[in-house]
Amino acid sequence: MVELLSSAGISFVAYLLVFGGAAVACLVSATRLTRIDDPDTRRGLVALLLTSSGWATAHVAFLLAPSESLKHAFYLIGLVVGLSAVGAWLYFCSAYTNRSLHRQPIYRRVAVGVFLVIIAVKLTNPLHNLYFTAEFVTTPFPHLSVTHQLAHWLVMGLSYALSLVGYFMLIEHFTQVQYKTTPVLGLVGITGLPIVFDIIGFTTPYLIDITYEPVGVAIFAVGVAFVYLDTFQAIQLAGGHDEPVILVSADDRIRDYNDRASDLFPVLADKSALGEPLWSVLPTVTEALDRDRSIIERDRDGEIRHYRVSESPFTARQADLGRLLVFADITDRERYRRELERQNERLEQFASMISHDLRNPLNVAMARVEMANDEYDDENLATAENALDRMTQLIEDVLELARHGQPIDDTELVSLSTIARQCWGMVDAPDAEIVLEDDLTFTADEARLQQLFENLFRNAVDHGGSDVTIRVGALDESAGFYVEDDGVGIPAEERDDVFETGYSTAQEGTGFGLAIVKEIVDAHEWEITLTDSDSGGTRVEITGVNRAD
Structure with a gap:
């Protein structure tokens, strides 16, 4: 009899240590998970640990x-908290695998609705006994033995599904990366x-019939929080992109990459590159x-494709x-840019040809x-001289148009x-x-920006x-x-035309002033509107x- 009591006492203490240790392990691990950068993953995993x-x-x-009524009450509490752990698990899995299921309102509403219905069945069990019945037993130690009914097995089936x-979701995510995912x-x-x-607890007398899931979660929590936290985050990063990604360590060695x-x-296909220097x-x-x-350029199925490489720090x-x-x-x-x-090169060549081939005979004619x-x-000579002056101005404007339409390579801070004050000094309007x-204060190509302001100022003086x-x-x-003026304005029906090359309402205008402004704006990838x-x-x-700023 003493030997039986001793065996029962050991079993009882063992259960207390296992579940008590699981509770403490989950709590302590949750404090370490603040190092996880992704807020949704951190939130889901902490919720899983707290509920477990x-x-x-x-x-x-x-x-x-000490009493059957209290044991019954704590068992019901365990049923409620245990069911909420399923929701936390799904939230964590969705967030960790970079899905958005945990953020979908319809899934949230359905989950809350199902949760409340099941909880109602559990809490009202004393009225209908559809979930479980219980009796006090003494083997292997005095405890409340629970016999589960149909509703329990339906809920268990749903929970495990x-x-x-x-x-x-997790396994699919792991298969997308090349890192050694075995530990996680x-x-x-x-x-x-x-x-x-x-x-075993349900079918044999060797273990009491109780849910042992918190123990598994506790081991998982300790492993992630204290041993494999960096690996845990690296796998999430590498598998969380539709584009090809490579994760390199602080010493620039290849740590992980995805299938793409x-x-x-x-x-990278045979995984031998893992741990090798990127260079x-x-x-x-x-x-x-x-x-x-x-x-970089890569040959994909006989076609040259271009990829921009961007890098961001991976920290914890x-x-x-x-x-x-x-x-x-x-x-x-890239094809469009090239x-x-x-x-633009052809336009500049054409403009240079016009400048070189026309200026010489034009200078001869003017002389x-x-x-x-x-x-x-003779007034005819005066008319011819005016026409030659206009041709000279047109050549200058064509060169300006070609020059200012080139892509912007270098920018600097401008006030x-x-x-505006500097450019105003170049306008003859006393x-x-x-x-x-x-x-x-903003960034721009200063030389082209000066041309923009000078053209806008001259246009305002010419028309205002x-x-x-x-x-x-x-x-x-x-x-x-x-930039605005108090002149006569531009009719609404003409605003779509004023930036076209050659459009001008001034008798002496060439129609290139605002066209050059538009080219400068487009080269900076800005937007321009008239009102x-x-x-x-x-x-x-x-x-x-x-x-x-």
Whole structure:
């Protein structure tokens, strides 16, 4: 009899230690998970650990409770907390595998509705006994033996089915990366192992019939939080992108990559590159990262495609763990850029040809007309001289148009008020006035920006009169600036045409001034719009500038 009591006491203490240890392990591990950068993953995993800790604590209270009524109450609490752990598990799995299921309102509403219905069945069990019945037994030690009914098995079936959905999400995610996922996969598997003990407890007298799931979660929590936390995050990062990604360590060694990266770089296919320096395995990538334009070319099925390499630090709460390299396919954009460069080169060649081939005979003609003017007083000669002057101005404008349409390579910080004041000094309009409303600092090609302001100022003087007032200032609601005058304005039906080459309402105008402005704006990738100023004149708004702040 003493030997039996001793054996029962040991069993009882063992159960208390197992479930009590699981509760403490989950709580302590939860404090370590603040190092996880992704907030949804962190939130889901912490919720899983807290609910599992509460579940294990309810088991301890169930075993220690001095009366049957208290044991019954703690068992119900364990049922409620245990069911909520299933929701936390699915939330974590969805977040960790970079899905959005946990954020979908319809899934949340359905989950809450099902949860409340099941809880209602559990809490009202004393009225209908559809979930379980209980009796006090003394083997292997005094405790409340629970016999589960149909409702319990239906709920258990649903819970394990939902848990399997989470497992499938994790396994699919693990198969997308090349890193050694075995340790983390093993930890995930441990969370499902307690079902074996559940079956033993239900079918044999060797274990009491109670849910052992909190023990599996506790082992998983300790493994993730204290042993494999960096690996845990690295797997999430590498498998969380549709584009090819490579994760390199702080010492620039290849730590992980996804399937798309191995498709892009066949040298990665056999996993032998893991742990090797990036520069030795993929020297083209290292070279691209050292250039201003981090772009590489790859032959994909006989077609040359272009990828931009971007890098971002991989950290865990201040600890520098390496970099994540993402390869974005920009083939269409790169082809367009190169075609635009070729077109601009042809335009510049054409403009240079016009300048070189026309200026010589034009200079000869102007010299001859000037000599004839000295000998003869003929209005036809004066008309010819004006026409030759206009041709000279047209050549200059064509060159400006070709030059300012080129892509922007270098920019610098400029001050709106400073550059506007400088450009105003280049405009011959002694009776006109400029008012600088406020300032703005942004990045631009300063030489082209000066041409933009000079053209806008001259256009305002030409169309608004010699005594026009021009105002320059920053836009309040967007990143940009405006130039407006108090002249006669531009009719709404003509605003779509004013930026076209050759369009001008002034008799002596060439029609290139605002066309050059539009080319400069497009080269900066800004936007330009025309509207009326408060005084009825013209207001030009330029948006999309890169503010210094």
